[in-house]
Amino acid sequence: MNESPSTKRLLRSRDDRILAGVAGGIASYLDIDPTLVRVGFVAAVLFGGLGLAAYLVLAVVTPNDDGSGAPAADDRPSAWLVVLAVLAVLVLLPGPFWGAFDWWGGGWWWGGSLWLALLIGGAVWLYATLRNRNRRPPTEPAAEAPRQPTPEDDQPAADDSTAPTRRLDDTSSQGPAARDGWSRLLRGVAIAVLVVAAACAAMSIAAASAWATATGHGAIVAGVVIAIGVALVAASLIGESRWRWLIVPALVLALPAGAVAAGDVSFDGGIGERDHRPTSEAELPVDGYSLGVGQMTVDLRGLEWPRDRSVELRTDMGLGQTVVSVPSRVCVEADVNASVGHVVVRGREGSGVDAEVTEGPPPGRAPRLVLDSEIDAGEIVVTDRPPEVFTGDDRGFDDGGWHDRSDDSDPDEQRRQERACAE
Amino acid sequence: MRLRDRVDLTSLVAGAAISVFGVLILLQEEGTIDLEAGWFFAVLAAATGLVLLASGVGARRG
Numbered sequence: 001m002n003e004s005p006s007t008k009r010l011l012r013s014r015d016d017r018i019l020a021g022v023a024g025g026i027a028s029y030l031d032i033d034p035t036l037v038r039v040g041f042v043a044a045v046l047f048g049g050l051g052l053a054a055y056l057v058l059a060v061v062t063p064n065d066d067g068s069g070a071p072a073a074d075d076r077p078s079a080w081l082v083v084l085a086v087l088a089v090l091v092l093l094p095g096p097f098w099g100a101f102d103w104w105g106g107g108w109w110w111g112g113s114l115w116l117a118l119l120i121g122g123a124v125w126l127y128a129t130l131r132n133r134n135r136r137p138p139t140e141p142a143a144e145a146p147r148q149p150t151p152e153d154d155q156p157a158a159d160d161s162t163a164p165t166r167r168l169d170d171t172s173s174q175g176p177a178a179r180d181g182w183s184r185l186l187r188g189v190a191i192a193v194l195v196v197a198a199a200c201a202a203m204s205i206a207a208a209s210a211w212a213t214a215t216g217h218g219a220i221v222a223g224v225v226i227a228i229g230v231a232l233v234a235a236s237l238i239g240e241s242r243w244r245w246l247i248v249p250a251l252v253l254a255l256p257a258g259a260v261a262a263g264d265v266s267f268d269g270g271i272g273e274r275d276h277r278p279t280s281e282a283e284l285p286v287d288g289y290s291l292g293v294g295q296m297t298v299d300l301r302g303l304e305w306p307r308d309r310s311v312e313l314r315t316d317m318g319l320g321q322t323v324v325s326v327p328s329r330v331c332v333e334a335d336v337n338a339s340v341g342h343v344v345v346r347g348r349e350g351s352g353v354d355a356e357v358t359e360g361p362p363p364g365r366a367p368r369l370v371l372d373s374e375i376d377a378g379e380i381v382v383t384d385r386p387p388e389v390f391t392g393d394d395r396g397f398d399d400g401g402w403h404d405r406s407d408d409s410d411p412d413e414q415r416r417q418e419r420a421c422a423e
Numbered sequence: 424m425r426l427r428d429r430v431d432l433t434s435l436v437a438g439a440a441i442s443v444f445g446v447l448i449l450l451q452e453e454g455t456i457d458l459e460a461g462w463f464f465a466v467l468a469a470a471t472g473l474v475l476l477a478s479g480v481g482a483r484r485g
Contacts, residue, residue, distance in 0.1 A: 218452035225445030232438025239429040247474075250441045255467070258444060261451040262463035 011065040012058075014072075018242075020059040020081075030128035035245045040124070042249055043201040056085035123197065127190040202252050210256035214267040214318060215292070221257040225250055263339060265376040267292035267318040280304055281311055288314025288372075297323045297387040305330060305367035315373040315380075322375055323391055328384035328413075331366040331421035336373045336380050345382040347413030366423040384416060436477035440470035 013024030016034055023041055027034035044051025060082055063071035209221050228250040235243035269290035277299045278284050289298055296317060305311065310333070315322050326332060336343045342351040373380050381390045447466065450456045458466075 213448075213452070219449055222445045222449035222452060225448065226442050229438045229440070229442030229445055232434050232441060234438075236431040236434035236438060237429075239431055241431040241434060244431075244434055244437070247437050247441070254441065254444050254448065257448050258451075258463050258467070259460070261448050262458050262460045 009069075009071065010062055011069070011071060012062050014065045014067050020055075021064070022055055022058045022062065025062060025065065026058075030124065032124070032128055035242070036124075039198075039245055039248065043198070043205070053085075053088035056081065056088045060085045123190045123193040127194065202248075205249070205252050206256045209253045210260045210265075211267070213257040213260040214265045216266070216268055218257055218261050221253055225254045225257070228253075263376065265318060265339070266316075269316070269318070270294075275299070278303055281306065284311070284313060288316060290316040291320065291322075292318045294320045295323075295391060296320070297325070297391060299325045299387055300330075300369065301325055301327050301386075307365065307367060310368040310370045312370045313372070315371075317375045317378065317380075319377045320375070321379045321391065322373060322381070323387040324371065324373065324380075324382045325387045326369055326382070326384055327367075328416045329367060329420050329423075330369055330384075331423070332369050332371060332382055332417060334369075334371040334373065334382055336371065336382060338375045338378065338380055340377045341375060342379045344380070344409075346384070346417035347410035347415075349409045366420050384413060432481035433474065433478045437474045440473055444470060 008029060010029045011025050012021035013028055013034075014021065016024030016028070018024075018038070023037040024034050027037045030037075041051040041055055044054065060077045064075045066072040212218065212221050228246050232243060232246055232250075235241075269292040271293045272291075273294055274289065274291050274296040276289055276297065279302050281303070289296060296315065298313070298315060300311075300313075303311070305327070313324070315324065332346050334345045336345050338350075343349065371382060373382070379390075383390065444466070447456070447458060447463075451458050
């Protein structure tokens with residue numbers, strides 16, 4: 001079967017190429033901006049490496065453009081490219097289907113990346129198809145020869161046995177307009193899907209950047225940002241303005257990482273719920289208790305409190321809630337700080353940015369807790385009530401409705417603290 | 424063509440600003456500097472202004 005000259009083929013672009021010309025070729029084939037295709041590939045790379053595998057496979061199977069829109073003669077992919085593509089397919093692509101990869105993101109991440117890639121690809125294909133269809137000149141009316149008036153035209157319509165057929169033909173002449181309406185609608189939907197997918201991708205990358213920085217891998221993010229910046233500078237010096245699109249992924253990476261680094265947010269220490277109930281001073285860790293994200297309770301009501309010295313405790317949390325419960329007879333000397341959030345220490349509260357409550361050293365010889373507690377974002381509560389009152393696990397516990405009040409200051413507990421400290 | 428005429432000013436300034444930003448994040452992470460949130464947003468605003476300025480100058484230069 002001969003290929004008609006008007007048939008469009010997917011080729012690797014010869015003139016618009018940065019690596020192998022795949023993105024430029026796809027853009028030419030779909031008649032869209034190549035920057036969009038490149039952004040799509042980069043986003044897909046960050047989502048489980050799918051973009052990398054797709055790019056390599058396309059670089060192998062797609063012939064080069066000879067400059068006239070036809071495949072170049074004797075065009076064979078290099079051996080290393082084939083090896084890389086095979087490796088990429090074997091290593092990267094099974095992830096979404098196995099779903100059990102815990103490295104580089106975990107199963108849900110892989111699955112999500114596959115669906116996101118399919119969504120973006122489908123939307124691009126739909127957009128390009130509809131746009132090409134709309135651009136095609138209407139051929140049907142032009143193909144029809146103008147009909148000469150005949151004597152039958154003067155006959156009444158009732159006598160015209162072909163009238164129904166003609167009416168059908170008439171509706172077909174209105175077809176392109178109706179199809180245009182549908183095309184516009186579908187194209188709008190495709191653009192909306194693309195925008196949503198791009199926003200999802202950007203948010204996921206931003207979240208990954210913030211997470212990496214908060215878990216102590218900010219240097220890697222910083223390295224990628226610096227590399228992008230250097231690439232932009234290098235491109236600018238050779239007069240390349242096509243690389244400006246790199247500004248977007250650089251900002252998506254740098255802004256959350258910078259905010260997390262400047263805010264000293266740290267998620268070291270794991271994720272989840274921690275419930276500590278030490279019964280002796282020896283059980284208290286020297287470095288204190290720490291948790292990255294979640295809820296941590298330290299119940300000291302069962303601790304044997306020495307009278308001759310203070311018990312020192314340190315807690316550190318990234319995001320969540322810390323609740324420290326002490327017996328009401330214990331005097332609390334506290335330095336409690338939340339970078340963003342809310343703190344309550346024995347009935348005294350603070351909230352907002354850099355929320356802080358400091359209780360000075362007690363004058364008496366009461367059992368004493370010297371507490372140094374920090375949280376990046378969330379709530380710290382130091383109380384003589386059971387921790388369940390504040391952790392949401394207090395079904396059936398009667399506290400007289402105290403914790404349901406909008407004002408978290410508690411004069412009764414403040415008095416109990418003053419009494420304990422005066423002993 | 425002279426280098427000055429060939430350079431894409433917007434990419435140059437944006438690249439330099441992004442590099443500086445990356446270096447600041449790196450130093451902050453390594454504990455060499457202690458940049459507070461206020462400084463972070465000030466640097467961000469200044470970088471955005473510089474890039475916009477460069478974009479404008481580049482457009483005028485044609």
